[in-house]
Amino acid sequence: xxxxxxxxxxxxxxxxxxxxxxxxxxxxxxxxxxxxxxxxxxxxxxxxxxxxxxxxxxxxxxxxxxxxxxxxxxxxxxxxxxxxxxxxxxxxxxxxxxxxxxxxxxxxxxxxxxxxxxxxxxxxxxxxxxxxxxxxxxxxxxxxxxxxxxxxxxxxxxxxxxxxxxxxxxxxxxxxxxxxxxxxx
Ligand code: NI
Numbered sequence: 001x002x003x004x005x006x007x008x009x010x011x012x013x014x015x016x017x018x019x020x021x022x023x024x025x026x027x028x029x030x031x032x033x034x035x036x037x038x039x040x041x042x043x044x045x046x047x048x049x050x051x052x053x054x055x056x057x058x059x060x061x062x063x064x065x066x067x068x069x070x071x072x073x074x075x076x077x078x079x080x081x082x083x084x085x086x087x088x089x090x091x092x093x094x095x096x097x098x099x100x101x102x103x104x105x106x107x108x109x110x111x112x113x114x115x116x117x118x119x120x121x122x123x124x125x126x127x128x129x130x131x132x133x134x135x136x137x138x139x140x141x142x143x144x145x146x147x148x149x150x151x152x153x154x155x156x157x158x159x160x161x162x163x164x165x166x167x168x169x170x171x172x173x174x175x176x177x178x179x180x181x182x183x184x185x
Contacts, residue, residue: 006050009105017058031059034052037055038061038062064084086148098118101114104181104183105156108157113157
């Protein structure tokens with residue numbers, strides 16, 4: 001496995017629409033290796049999600065997941081995001097409820113901003129073995145899945161901010177918003 005280079009905002013790879021992965025391609029060494037490397041890269045940079053365009057691959061796949069350690073008070077309140085690798089995801093909001101909360105992005109390091117997202121979603125996708133999966137997600141997990149799926153369409157969280165007023169550097173975030181940090185995605 002290897003740690004991949006993460007594209008930063010301004011790199012055209014982040015603005016291109018990624019192409020679907022053919023079912024027959026999923027078990028190929030290229031795609032399997034990419035998924036392993038994306039998990040390793042996400043862990044290395046302590047992210048909660050990572051989409052293929054962020055590592056210069058124009059393919060519709062992302063990894064996500066976040067296990068809070070039990071002795072880490074700061075993260076105790078944050079909901080655990082189950083580990084997942086989703087291919088060709090399709091999102092449908094459940095209901096009309098939206099919630100505004102902080103996001104960060106591994107491709108936009110050390111910035112945080114508030115983004116409005118659907119509170120609950122349904123996701124149809126393929127897993128890394130090519131099996132159809134259908135899942136429902138709420139709250140922070142739903143937020144992460146929406147953020148990652150946006151990456152597959154060349155959309156960054158800044159594009160989703162209704163106003164840039166909450167756009168904040170990490171240092172000022174800790175000083176003035178006294179919220180615990182949010183992991184980058
Ligand atoms: Ni991101």
